[in-house]
Structure formats: structure tokens, C-alpha cells
Amino acid sequence: MSESHTESDTGTGEPTRPLPLDGVVVLDLGQIYQGPYAGLLLAYSGARVIKVEHPRGEALRGHSHGLPFAMLNSSKETVSLDLKSPGGRELFIELANGADAVLCNFAPGVPERLGIDAETLWQTNPKLVFAQASGYGLDGPDAQRTAMDVTVQAHMGVMSINGFADRPPVKSGATFIDFLGGTHLYGAVVTALFEAQRTGRGRLVSTSMAEATYYTLTTSLQAWQLHGVTGRMGNRNAAMSVSPSNVYPCSDGHIALIAAMNSHWRAVLEVIGRADLLDDERLRSNAGRCEHMDEVDDLVSRWTSEHTRAEAAAAFGAAGVPVAEVREVTDVVHDEHMIERGFLQWTELDGLGEIPLAHSPLHWHGSDKRELEPFRPVGADNEAVYGEFCGLDGDDLAALRTERII
Numbered sequence: 001m002s003e004s005h006t007e008s009d010t011g012t013g014e015p016t017r018p019l020p021l022d023g024v025v026v027l028d029l030g031q032i033y034q035g036p037y038a039g040l041l042l043a044y045s046g047a048r049v050i051k052v053e054h055p056r057g058e059a060l061r062g063h064s065h066g067l068p069f070a071m072l073n074s075s076k077e078t079v080s081l082d083l084k085s086p087g088g089r090e091l092f093i094e095l096a097n098g099a100d101a102v103l104c105n106f107a108p109g110v111p112e113r114l115g116i117d118a119e120t121l122w123q124t125n126p127k128l129v130f131a132q133a134s135g136y137g138l139d140g141p142d143a144q145r146t147a148m149d150v151t152v153q154a155h156m157g158v159m160s161i162n163g164f165a166d167r168p169p170v171k172s173g174a175t176f177i178d179f180l181g182g183t184h185l186y187g188a189v190v191t192a193l194f195e196a197q198r199t200g201r202g203r204l205v206s207t208s209m210a211e212a213t214y215y216t217l218t219t220s221l222q223a224w225q226l227h228g229v230t231g232r233m234g235n236r237n238a239a240m241s242v243s244p245s246n247v248y249p250c251s252d253g254h255i256a257l258i259a260a261m262n263s264h265w266r267a268v269l270e271v272i273g274r275a276d277l278l279d280d281e282r283l284r285s286n287a288g289r290c291e292h293m294d295e296v297d298d299l300v301s302r303w304t305s306e307h308t309r310a311e312a313a314a315a316f317g318a319a320g321v322p323v324a325e326v327r328e329v330t331d332v333v334h335d336e337h338m339i340e341r342g343f344l345q346w347t348e349l350d351g352l353g354e355i356p357l358a359h360s361p362l363h364w365h366g367s368d369k370r371e372l373e374p375f376r377p378v379g380a381d382n383e384a385v386y387g388e389f390c391g392l393d394g395d396d397l398a399a400l401r402t403e404r405i406i
Helices: 034-044 067-072 086-097 110-114 118-122 149-155 176-199 209-227 262-271 286-291 293-304 309-318 336-340 382-390 394-402
Strands: 025-028 048-053 077-080 101-104 129-134 204-208 245-250 253-258 323-325 344-349 353-358
Touching: 025 034, 025 086, 034 048, 034 067, 034 101, 034 129, 034 176, 048 086, 067 353, 077 382, 086 118, 086 382, 101 176, 129 176, 149 176, 149 209, 176 204, 176 209, 204 209, 245 293, 245 309, 253 309, 262 286, 262 309, 286 293, 309 323, 336 344, 382 394
Parallel strands: 025 048, 025 101, 048 077, 101 129, 129 204
Antiparallel strands: 245 253, 253 323, 344 353
16 A cells, blocks of 8 residues: 555644545456446545556447546546557556556456456465456356346346336336445455455455345345235335335325334324324224225325425425435436535536536545546546556657557
């Protein structure tokens, strides 16, 4: 690990602590969403993250929509390198000698074919952590299956429980599996770094999108355990074991509400003016409400449909009922709460205009947030990084460019 930054004074008389991963150097070989998100979390936790990508740029950079790349690759340095060339492989090994961790989401076997796998890198840097995310894991019958968010949703049963019973399966609108994979990859890197600091030995760690997804099925697994089957329940509880739990119509949209406890149900009745049902034996318990779910949903819907979503959410929220307006994406990117907390930061970028960039969902109390630095062009840090890690000068870099290694 490189030399740590010194503590700075915030002006309040209280020195701020360095971020937890200050001094850690990470080589980020991530592509698209999963790998780069892990690198982003590491960067915002204080690590020096160097994105290593093909001279043409990684796949996401080349897409016509620039916001996803900008979101996931801010606050990273970037170097270009053709890992398929012998010279590129040698340069990467030199970079890895000065790093604490390498992360990638290559398919199983790719690092070995490129000659940059953990065993190879440990020959000169035995403390290195090598973290690899994949679709289905590095071994097993499905290891070589091509994986994308939507195909893992299908394979892991997510699509079978998403949507309505009388309609075909539906994927999640959010690409949550890629980001589950990235989050687990971040956790694997940090855990292995902790071990390497204690023992002086690096480790190969891996995560899979499929296994990270399994735990999201918990409620549906409850239904499977109880009834032997699962199904598409629309917006109701996946195990049909909580009522009310649904999306309810308002005069200008919808709200999502769940009465997870009996106290929530009593509060719902007070809000909708049906306190007369507080002693209704059929509805006093959650089990009873589930038996009469259509009646319960109708009670709530009749009241909500006469109010705006803001009015309904405010009334139920004030009563302590878990509730939220169903908002559009345009509402979310202008969310005052997340902007006030510094999570969403509207930033002007060349070619993209003003866009919302997000900081890390991890908050390190006692430390200043790392400044959000917009993503950089391909190879923008070649001179600085290759000079520092590999001792290369301008003539060396010019030669590498001629050979198309960088």
C-alpha cells in the first residue's frame, strides 16, 4: 500500500480521518456494470483505482449513452493497454507489482489465457488480492455459460415471480443483478485485503451473479416451503403472507403500502376512517387479513383513489405506516433528500450536458467525502501511471503507441 495521505482540518477544529482504503491501489479491469461498480465503491472508500482498458476503450464507453459510463467510472485514473499483446501483458504485470488488488468480471479462464491470472501475478507480488466476478462462478457445470443481467434473472427464477399471474414472466426494470454482483465483489476485495494485511498473503476471491441473486428470493422461498409452488403475485407480497401489501391507486398515480405489523393495520384503519373494523375478528390478525386479501385491498383502494399520492403518503406516513409514492425516474434524480446528503450531484460534462452523478451509498463518518471527479478519456493517465509504476518516459510511451500496445 502506498503512503497514506495526512489528515486535514475541516475548519471546525476537528481533524478528518482518511477514508478507510486510503493508500490502497486497485487495478480495475471491470467492464459494463458489475466490475466497474465494485471499482467505484473502492474509489469512494479511499482507494486509488486505476481503470485499465483496451486502447479503444471498454465496451460501455463506446455505447452512445454516456451517463452509465460516467456514473460508474468517476474518480478513477485511466490507462489504456492491449492485454492480448505480449508487451501489454508485461506492462500489466509491472502495474500489478505496485498494486494491492486486481478486480475483473472476465469470464472464467480469460485471465489465465491472457497470462494475468492470480498465480502468475503472485510470482512477483504474493500479497496481491485477485478478485473475479462472473455469471455462475469459476467452476461447476454452468461456469462457461454467458451471463447478462436479464439471463441470470431468467435462470435464477426472478422472472418467474415478477409480474402478474395472468401474464407472461417479466424481467425487473432495474438491472439489479449486475449491481448485486458488483457489491459482493467489493466486499470480497475488502475482506481479502484485510487478510493480506494480517498475513502477508494474497488470495483469489470470486463471486457470481447467480449466487448473489439467490438471497433475493427469500420471500418466494417461504411460499415454496409452505405451498410447494411460487407464482407471479403482481404487487402483492410474494408469499401472500402479508396484508395489506400492494400498490394502491390514487387520483394522480399510485402509492406502495405494507402493513407488516398489526399496529400498522390499526393505523391504516384510523387513516381511512374505518376504526369500526378494529374489532372485526376476521381482520384482527395478519393471517385473517390474508384470507380476506381482496376485501382488505378494496378497503384501502377506495380511500386512496380519492386522494393524491402525496396526500395519501403523507397521511399514512404520519401514522407510522410504511408507505411511499410510486415515483418516476425523473422524480428520483431531482430528489432533494439525496441531493442534500451529497449522494446525487448534478455535474456539467462535455458532450453530456448537466447530468446526475451518484456518490457511494457507503458513508464513512468522521471522514470527508471523496470529491466526485468526472470520468477521464481513454488513456488520460498513461504518462503519469506508467511513469510511476513502470519507469517509462515519453519515448517509451511513444514506442508503445506505435506498437498499439497503449
